[in-house]
Amino acid sequence: MADVESFRVGTMRTSMAANQLLAKAELGTVKRTMFSNPPPDHVFGYKAPADPEGAREVTMKWKEHTPSANKAAGTATKPKLDFTAMNKLSAMSGLTKANQQGAFRTTHPVTVKLSDTSTKPGPGLPSDVDPSFTYGMPGTYRSADTVRQKGPYEPPMKYLVQGAYANEWVAEALSKQSSLPSKSYVPPIPTRAAIGHAIGAQQKYLRQPAGGEEWKMTKFRTTPARVTQYMSGTTSATAVAAACKASAAEEAGEAEQ
Numbered sequence: 001m002a003d004v005e006s007f008r009v010g011t012m013r014t015s016m017a018a019n020q021l022l023a024k025a026e027l028g029t030v031k032r033t034m035f036s037n038p039p040p041d042h043v044f045g046y047k048a049p050a051d052p053e054g055a056r057e058v059t060m061k062w063k064e065h066t067p068s069a070n071k072a073a074g075t076a077t078k079p080k081l082d083f084t085a086m087n088k089l090s091a092m093s094g095l096t097k098a099n100q101q102g103a104f105r106t107t108h109p110v111t112v113k114l115s116d117t118s119t120k121p122g123p124g125l126p127s128d129v130d131p132s133f134t135y136g137m138p139g140t141y142r143s144a145d146t147v148r149q150k151g152p153y154e155p156p157m158k159y160l161v162q163g164a165y166a167n168e169w170v171a172e173a174l175s176k177q178s179s180l181p182s183k184s185y186v187p188p189i190p191t192r193a194a195i196g197h198a199i200g201a202q203q204k205y206l207r208q209p210a211g212g213e214e215w216k217m218t219k220f221r222t223t224p225a226r227v228t229q230y231m232s233g234t235t236s237a238t239a240v241a242a243a244c245k246a247s248a249a250e251e252a253g254e255a256e257q
Contacts, residue, residue: 079111081105081110086108089104090104090105
């Protein structure tokens with residue numbers, strides 16, 4: 001059977017392979033792209049150069065130490081310039097500008113001092129002489145200051161872990177607090193502003209009712225008041241009159257019966 005892609009009925013124009021509108025999808029497949037893709041190894045955007053010393057080289061390979069050049073090695077390495085010392089000398093000579101220090105460094109070079117490890121041996125260790133020597137302070141030794149501040153013995157580790165000393169301090173503080181004399185309550189002293197506000201509130205809410213009959217709507221003038229007192233405890237004259245009328249009407253009704 002011939003290949004499906006190569007089998008074509010009708011005219012095949014070159015524009016049908018480049019025009020998205022004229023391209024036809026194969027049976028059972030999606031429509032193919034009409035542009036040429038770059039090769040598989042193409043990287044879009046910036047491609048950072050590979051670091052020759054990656055994580056594997058750092059963690060899995062051992063790099064030997066390269067000692068610096070010194071007198072014992074006998075190398076012909078030229079020592080580096082000591083710019084800190086040269087800048088200090090130029091400042092001491094009165095050259096404070098940057099354009100003056102270049103010529104001064106040329107005429108007054110100062111190099112870094114090289115170490116000499118062959119002729120000068122390092123200091124010896126106490127353990128080289130005495131193999132039983134112990135570095136640090138022994139656990140059983142307590143100086144005079146330590147004994148004076150913390151006592152002659154080490155505190156038990158159990159007390160430190162369980163917080164026994166903290167609980168002891170809390171109990172001691174509570175006992176001291178309970179032994180102190182109780183202070184009497186001192187009421188706060190009101191300020192002039194607070195006194196003025198209190199007087200204004202009393203004058204507002206304890207104000208006596210104004211003289212004369214209070215205003216009422218026409219349809220409620222014959223209705224007696226349900227509340228017979230103000231907030232200050234004084235009785236309204238209208239309420240008293242209505243109560244008297246109601247009691248007189250009740251007495252008249254009883255007399256007629």
